[in-house]
Amino acid sequence: MAGTILEVKGLKVYFPVKRGILFKKTVAEVKAVDEVSFAVNDGETVGLVGESGCGKTTTGRAILKLIEPTAGEILYKGKDIAKYTQKEMLPLRREMQMVFQDPYASLNPRMSVMDIITDPLVEHKIITKHEKEERSKVLLETVGMNPRYMNRFPHEFSGGQRQRIGIARSIALNPKLLICDEPIAALDVSIQAQVINLFQDIQEKFGLSYLFIAHDLSVVRHISDRIIVMYIGKVVEIAEKRELFKNPLHPYTQVLLSSIPTPDPKRERERKRIELEGEIPSPLNKPKGCPFSSRCPYAMDRCREEEPNPVHLDGNHIVSCHLYQK
Ligand code: SF4
Numbered sequence: 001m002a003g004t005i006l007e008v009k010g011l012k013v014y015f016p017v018k019r020g021i022l023f024k025k026t027v028a029e030v031k032a033v034d035e036v037s038f039a040v041n042d043g044e045t046v047g048l049v050g051e052s053g054c055g056k057t058t059t060g061r062a063i064l065k066l067i068e069p070t071a072g073e074i075l076y077k078g079k080d081i082a083k084y085t086q087k088e089m090l091p092l093r094r095e096m097q098m099v100f101q102d103p104y105a106s107l108n109p110r111m112s113v114m115d116i117i118t119d120p121l122v123e124h125k126i127i128t129k130h131e132k133e134e135r136s137k138v139l140l141e142t143v144g145m146n147p148r149y150m151n152r153f154p155h156e157f158s159g160g161q162r163q164r165i166g167i168a169r170s171i172a173l174n175p176k177l178l179i180c181d182e183p184i185a186a187l188d189v190s191i192q193a194q195v196i197n198l199f200q201d202i203q204e205k206f207g208l209s210y211l212f213i214a215h216d217l218s219v220v221r222h223i224s225d226r227i228i229v230m231y232i233g234k235v236v237e238i239a240e241k242r243e244l245f246k247n248p249l250h251p252y253t254q255v256l257l258s259s260i261p262t263p264d265p266k267r268e269r270e271r272k273r274i275e276l277e278g279e280i281p282s283p284l285n286k287p288k289g290c291p292f293s294s295r296c297p298y299a300m301d302r303c304r305e306e307e308p309n310p311v312h313l314d315g316n317h318i319v320s321c322h323l324y325q326k
Helices: 056-061 086-093 113-122 129-142 147-151 159-171 191-204 217-223 241-248 251-258 265-270 301-304
Strands: 006-019 023-041 045-049 071-076 096-099 178-181 210-212 226-231 234-242 311-313 318-320
Touching: 006 056, 006 210, 023 056, 023 210, 023 234, 045 056, 045 217, 056 096, 056 178, 056 210, 086 096, 096 159, 113 129, 113 147, 113 159, 129 147, 129 159, 159 191, 191 210, 191 217, 210 217, 217 241, 226 241, 226 251, 234 241, 234 251
Parallel strands: 045 210, 045 226, 096 178, 178 210
Antiparallel strands: 006 023, 006 071, 226 234, 234 318, 311 318
């Protein structure tokens, strides 16, 4: 039976808002991630979706300790790394890697592809400088690129190829967990599917687990086993992919699903898009009670007063909404 590679319990990331002389006085807190809990199993892909600003990227960065969590537990292979120092994190950096949204910004323009993808291996003393060429060849072939390109520089490649180079760098250290932060959002629609397929091939080959962050359910639909939906710092629903698409329970998930076009013209004509009123609230000024209450078509008095707790339903389906609370 598959084990759990990552368990996040009650994760909070709060950013102080400072004012006054030299910005020394904390006047408020932005609760970017607030009591977020979920797990990723070995070899599983968990999609993490929500509008921009909902805290999904901050969650990913906090798990890798690129941002210091305010509270909560981050259990990697059963060990709580939430309070690990950067030094204690070093050996784990090999096992937990991030794939970034903008492959161009994340690749050093002055480094050749060979240096970009093999320098981490030299730094960790896994290979010597003399072995860089051979390892680059293997890595580039793994991501579907011609090894002849290893001496070229990032600007010589298309967005899709640059993301392949970014993926080659991320898998160079043979990680166990990849946190993919909107890795196809900056790519042309025509090549998004190819990069998704590459992620799936690599997962199969190396037995990786993915936390796959996206702002759109249609992106995570093909790749995910389970899906987490976030709204202004909170998890509102978690379910197996099939279950979520067949039986979305949270009103916000229903809105996200209704915005996905279907390829069948007849069904597309019949598709009823649920339009939301108002803008996503600022995390500095969240509504009282349920975070979705200012936009939810089903909001009741209780929703504006009391925050819903997660309700665990049959089939590992979790939803935070008063409509399902007894
Ligand atoms: Fe809507 Fe109330 Fe459910 Fe929040 S708790 S999603 S406001 S029905």
